[in-house]
Amino acid sequence: xxxxxxxxxxxxxxxxxxxxxxxxxxxxxxxxxxxxxxxxxxxxxxxxxxxxxxxxxxxxxxxxxxxxxxxxxxxxxxxxxxxxxxxxxxxxxxxxxxxxxxxxxxxxxxxxxxxxxxxxxxxxxxxxxxxxxxxxxxxxxxxxxxxxxxxxxxxxxxxxxxxxxxxxxxxxxxxxxxxxxxxxxxxxxxxxxxxxxxxxxxxxxxxxxxxxxxxxxxxxxxxxxxxxxxxxxxxxxxxxxxxxxxxxxxxxxxxx
Numbered sequence: 261x262x263x264x265x266x267x268x269x270x271x272x273x274x275x276x277x278x279x280x281x282x283x284x285x286x287x288x289x290x291x292x293x294x295x296x297x298x299x300x301x302x303x304x305x306x307x308x309x310x311x312x313x314x315x316x317x318x319x320x321x322x323x324x325x326x327x328x329x330x331x332x333x334x335x336x337x338x339x340x341x342x343x344x345x346x347x348x349x350x351x352x353x354x355x356x357x358x359x360x361x362x363x364x365x366x367x368x369x370x371x372x373x374x375x376x377x378x379x380x381x382x383x384x385x386x387x388x389x390x391x392x393x394x395x396x397x398x399x400x401x402x403x404x405x406x407x408x409x410x411x412x413x414x415x416x417x418x419x420x421x422x423x424x425x426x427x428x429x430x431x432x433x434x435x436x437x438x439x440x441x442x443x444x445x446x447x448x449x450x451x452x453x454x455x456x457x458x459x460x461x462x463x464x465x466x467x468x469x470x471x472x473x474x475x476x477x478x479x480x481x482x483x484x485x486x487x488x489x490x491x492x493x494x495x496x497x498x499x500x501x502x503x504x505x506x507x508x509x510x511x512x513x514x515x516x
Contacts, residue, residue, distance in 0.1 A: 263318040281367040286310035286328040289376035292340035293424040294479030296445040303330040306375030309403040317503040359390040377406030403498040408461040425481015434491030445483040448475040
């Protein structure tokens with residue numbers, strides 16, 4: 261049985277989408293990831309993680325998959341030709357329009373499954389705005405929380421493998437090995453930031469940045485040690501953790 265919302269007919273939406281249904285919107289990006297990875301990295305990871313999540317846990321938690329939103333807020337990579345991006349204003353409008361459409365169904369829970377760290381702050385804003393404007397319970401989850409948002413990065417990357425680094429390249433070697441060119445990879449870790457107590461990726465003080473502020477290649481991390489076996493383990497662990505989150509989302513009710 262398909263759990264893609266788009267595969268339902270109009271009458272079937274009324275029959276099969278209920279107030280216990282969870283609508284999952286994968287959100288990726290089309291943006292440069294250095295010389296060793298394609299533009300498609302973030303939307304492929306978001307799409308594949310969401311598809312695996314719904315395939316494995318859809319029946320248990322009444323999950324329904326929306327088409328992947330592949331283009332999002334990627335203007336930190338606007339310097340690189342080929343990057344496609346929406347402004348923050350446009351992105352919020354698109355998300356609001358999607359939420360307004362979902363609110364016409366019986367579903368009351370909308371999950372953003374985000375594969376692009378540059379979206380994270382804006383998606384938190386969208387969650388609250390949609391909650392206010394459309395009454396939906398809104399949630400933000402990540403297959404991999406970026407290091408600059410509190411996620412983990414290998415010690416060799418000094419906690420700063422945030423874009424096209426070891427883990428992301430490993431996952432992509434698992435998902436699309438034919439699109440990875442490790443022979444073009446090099447280490448690009450802003451080691452000077454590691455000496456800061458607060459102003460650094462994952463530190464208490466956030467800062468605005470563009471991906472070519474650090475290195476002209478545009479990636480931030482060390483992809484040279486990436487491998488598909490680790491990528492497979494990372495991906496499968498991510499799907500399992502997403503499943504655990506869906507179990508809590510399914511019953512979440514503001515502590516009442």
